Amino acid sequence: MQNPQALQCGLCGAGQLEHYHQDKFRDYWQCQRCKLVSVAKWHRLSPQAEKAIYDSHENDLHDLGYRRFLSRVFDPVCARLDGMKRGLDFGCGPGPLLAKMFTEVGHTVALYDLYYANDASVLEHEYDFITCTEVIEHVAQPEQVLSQLMALLKPGAPLAMMTKLVIDKTRFASWHYKNDQTHISFFSRETFEYIAEQFNTDIEFIGNDVIILTKR
Secondary structure (H helix, E strand, O other), rough: OOOOHHOOOOOOOOOOOEEEEEOOEEEEEEEOOOOOOOOOOOHOHHHHHHHHHOOOOOOOOOHHHHHHHHHHHHHHHOOOOOOOOOEEEOOOOOOOOOHHHHHHHOEEEEEEEOOOEHHHHHOOOEEEEEEEEEOOOOOOOOHHHHHHHHHOOOOOOEEEEEEOOOOOOOHHOHHHHHHOOOEEEOOOOHHHHHHHHHHHHEEEEOOOOOEEEEEO
């Protein structure tokens, strides 16, 4: 284990990180302020290795099961939209099915992804909604990303995220979600409540993996 004093929380910036778990691949640390659990930086993949894993994923635009999976974000966001709106699918990946689902019902959706749709110009506009599905757990500095996305939201607009939630240390030890080597930041309800307070948003938890932050 390298020097833990070099660690700093990527969400709140605190240096109050305590060792949370260790498996045969990585060490995990929990911030004592915001409760974010994160992977030690010396165990993170290189960008090249990370992208190679993403390239191996099969996100078929015609997969009905994948469509049902994404409907857990699509349905509650659509219910919040009045009329045709402009959205951003942040972290859309190589197969942006969620954006397609929104365009099918008349909305306009811009795409952004660090590896597959890296057009920074779409991050210069305001949006009526933003989706960020299965993305935030891949981010080493979530405060930077969340600040950027909040700045792009119009007042009253939702930021809808999908990520599995940390329950407790015992269940974390056998949690399959942590075994994906591209997952490096893990959020609990308490962490998202901290985020909502810091960014002055309303928050709603839907099921066990959908979180909607609404800009006030």
